[in-house]
Structures are given as C-alpha cells and as structure tokens.
Amino acid sequence: MSHTIAAEKTARTAKGGSVAAFVRFTALGGGMTLLASAVIPVVALWMPWALANALITVASTAAATELHGRVTFRHGRPDWRRHLQSALTIAGGWLVTTVAVTALQDLHPNAGTLLTQAVYLTASALVGIARFLILKLSVFAPAAQPTTNLRVAYGTAA
Template sequence: METTQRRQQPAPGALTAFARFVLFGGAVGLASSLAVAALATRIPWSLANALITTVSTLLATELHARFSFGAGARATWRQHAQSAGSAAAAFALTCMAILVLHQLVAAPGAMLEQIVYLSASALAGLARFAVLRLVVFARNRSQPAATDHTTQPVHTARPVHATVTQTATPAAPATLCRAA
C-alpha cells in the first residue's frame, strides 16, 4: 500500500502575490458592483449588497487561496472565516471614513466622497492583503524550504523499526556531566 503526498507549489513572492490579489480582488469587486446594481432592481439595495458581499467574499477567498497566495487548493472553512473577518474589518474602515467625512464636512461633494472612500478602500485593501498573506494563507515558515527531494519527509505504509546495537561501554554519568 503506497501513500502519496501532494507537493505544495512554492509560495509566490510578495509582489507576485500582491499583483494577483489586486487582479482577482479587483475583478470580483467590479463584478460585485454590477451584480448589486442589477439585483437591487428586484430586492432592497441593502439585502442585495449583503447577498453579493457574502458571495463575492467566498469567491475571492477561493481565488486567493488557489492563485494569489499559491496554496493550489480550496480554502478551508477556517480560512473562509478569517477572510470574512478581514473583509468585515475593511468594510467597517470604509464606513468609518465616510462617517468621519460627514462629521467634518456638512455637505461633501461626490468627488470628495469618492476620494475619501477610495483612499480608505486602498488602505483597507493593503491591510487585508497583509492579513491574508501573513495569517490566513501563511505557510509554516519555521521550517526551512526544501530545495530537493532529500530533505522531504519519508512516508511509509508500515512503521519502520530501528535496531540499535551497543558496541561500546557507555561513559559513566560523572564523565558526561564534567565541564571541559
């Protein structure tokens, strides 16, 4: 009976991961904005926004797991939950930015609102990228990266028993503890 182990692809560098994050996240965001507008013609906007936000967050998490951060596999439920948490935090940040704007400026124009919203969104996006890369989709970085097959663990179908043969008399405990 053989056991097979799927080899993980090496994680992409930060710049590549960020470019993919922007590409996939931006595409999902653009599609989401169109979907909310279309769905809002049939149901209340807040419900349409909630539904599309949920679906788009799930989709974006899958894309980021498979492509942006190089996992090459589906996202786990834990990763979906963490990603949803970071998306909720990003949403809260953009809402707070607009709320603060409306507290500071009585009647901000559409251009100022967009500048504030897009700036907060960009800041939230950078923070979300860092959270996804360093926490949600982080790999075990405490182990050195394997460069060839000789450093990979060996998996066997049966346990291997080692036999130890003693060929010399062990040193006395006092000899082992003596300082040199």
C-alpha cells in the same frame, strides 16, 4: 560560500513570490472591489448604504477568498476555517469603508456618486494592503515544517 549564495537565492525567490502574489492579489481583489463598488450603489437604492455594503461585502469576500486561496497564494481551495478567517479580516475593512463613506455623507450630503466612489475605493485600497499582509502571513501562510529531534527519533540520550 555556497551556503550564503543559496540563502541569498532563497531570499530573492521568496521576495519575488511575495511581489507576484501581491500583483495577483491586486488584480483579483481590485477587480472584485470594482465590481462591488458598481453593485453597492444599485443595491443602496432599496436599503441603507451600510446594509448594502455589508451584503455585497459578504458575497464578494466569499468569492475573493476562493480566488485568493487558489490563484493569489496558490494554496488550493480554502476550507471553511480559512473562509472564516478571511471574513474576520474583512470585517474591519467593512467598518473602515462604511465609516469613510458615512463621514463623507455627513460632511457633504450632496457629494454625488463619483466622490462617494472615490472615497470608497480609496478606503478599500488601504484595507486591501492590510488584508494582503494578514492573508499572506496568517490565513494562507505555508504550514511550518515539523522539526525532528534526531536524538528523540532514534531513542538516544542527550
């Protein structure tokens, strides 16, 4: 009976940890996305929108990875491998946001900044959900605890 109660408590704690991590991810990632969405149109005055999006995405991803490693997933400072994995997750996100805004510009050439921002932020929100799952389950997943086969450890036969 106590084993079942302990298992249920562990499951609730893990779920609560995931919810809390998602709230932190949303706050930090959302803040970074809002900042990026304000900077991209300004940078896009001097270059094509897709290039501005790429440059700002690289900078904001590096900053967000630091924040997510330290704050969201409480994993500590991310090493270069985790930065690279995080960058790979955002490459698809860059493609999604770029395709969404480019499609809007093709379909509605005079869409205006507010509609462009709404499309960008909507696409970013969808990307953010996928990114959270990938970062939580892969990039910043807790290291698996090594299992020890006691028979091997003590040199006994099976």
